[in-house]
Amino acid sequence: MQITEMLLTNQTARPGTKIVPKGLVIHWTANEKKGADAVANRNYFNKPTTEASAHYIVDDRQIIRCLPETEMGYHVGAKSYKAEALQKLSAYPNDCTIGIEMCVNADGSFTKMYEQTVALTAELLKRYGWAVDKLWRHYDITGKNCPAFFVDERTAQAYFGKNAQAAWESFKQDVHRLLTGFPQKPQAPVDNCAVELTLATTGKLIAGTAYVPVRLVAEAAGATVGWEPSTKTVTVNGHELNCLHENGTAYAPAREVAALLGMEVSWDAARKTVVLRG
Ligand SMILES: [Zn+2]
Incomplete structure (x- = not known):
């Protein structure tokens, strides 16, 4: 050329x-x-x-x-x-x-x-x-x-x-x-599939209530997490949550977090694991 x-x-x-x-x-x-x-x-x-x-x-x-x-x-x-x-x-x-x-x-x-x-x-x-x-x-x-x-x-x-x-x-x-040297192959139609995400993280069991780390769980579910340092207020998609704070991590009851994220929550006693499904 x-x-x-x-x-x-x-x-x-x-x-x-x-x-x-x-x-x-x-x-x-x-x-x-x-x-x-x-x-x-x-x-x-x-x-x-x-x-x-x-x-x-x-x-x-x-x-x-x-x-x-x-x-x-x-x-x-x-x-x-x-x-x-x-x-x-x-x-x-x-x-x-x-x-x-x-x-x-x-x-x-x-x-x-x-x-x-x-x-x-x-x-x-x-x-x-x-x-x-x-x-x-x-x-x-x-x-x-x-x-x-x-x-x-x-x-x-x-x-x-x-x-x-x-x-x-x-x-x-x-x-x-x-x-x-060859024409493009026509694209085969693509199927959708479900994605299940398992988060390996540790929550807290306090007086029979499971608490989960808010930011990790909410962001994995695609929610927006807000944090106001002066009042220590945590929000998920604009809704305020009552949290426990430990070493810079905010924890909230699994049921409250799940409700805000539109997820189902269950407790697997044998594995001592809280399961969120959405
Ligand atoms: Zn031009």
């Missing part, structure tokens, strides 16, 4: 910040004018007033590298990010992603540009040891309509003659096919 290195010298778009990539972000240039090819977009990024950049720009003739993959580009910055991006990438996804711009200039072949992008993407995934789950649309991170032919229905129909989600899935399929 021929990659032309034309690294940006514009420091407004190339801060030089080192990054460790965790994913690839696919964009389109959104410029359908004649001549808006990879070189033209690279030169736009390199204007001193431009604060945007991406690592690669692909047209029907060449792939241009604008930034080393280990340096940050400005391609997915936004005021807010989608939850999945925050969870899987970072609070500022520019600091861990490689951006690829797809050109849509009217005087270029979209099909050839698409094929070159698939080839570049597969090459990068292979080099990093990643699968197609490391691919993101700009839209998946910020909600921006980019690349519009993978997001917006009318644009997807115009470019691919299919709906936007299907077009994006086909792109990933094409990348995967090149990466592995």
Whole structure:
């Protein structure tokens, strides 16, 4: 694959910040004018007033590298990010992603540009040891309509003659096919299963009443535990509990805790064990 290195010298778009990539972000240039090819977009990024950049720009003739993959580009910055991006990438996804711009200039072949992008993407995934789950649309991170032919229905129909989600899935399929030589296996339907959690912890038996450590039990059940140090008040999902405090741990009667958590409580005398079930 021929990659032309034309690294940006514009420091407004190339801060030089080192990054460790965790994913690839696919964009389109959104410029359908004649001549808006990879070189033209690279030169736009390199204007001193431009604060945007991406690592690669692909047209029907060449792939241009604008930034080393280990340096940050400005391609997915936004005021807010989608939850999945925050969870899987970072609070500022520019600091861990490689951006690829797809050109849509009217005087270029979209099909050839698409094929070159698939080839570049597969090459990068292979080099990093990643699968197609490391691919993101700009839209998946910020909600921006980019690349519009993978997001917006009318644009997807115009470019691919299919709906936007299907077009994006086909792109990933094409990348995967090149990466592995085989199409993706259809996912088998997944069954749900129950999860039982056993907490090995010690409670207290006081005058025939079993007390359990509140925070450990409540948080395992998915409840929120509050603690007000000045009054030594413990709350579970906002409800106050009368607790005993010992070595920094708050204990409350198992029945009261279970009631707040919507759990059933029973006593196994043989094992001297209180059983909570929810
Ligand atoms: Zn974009």
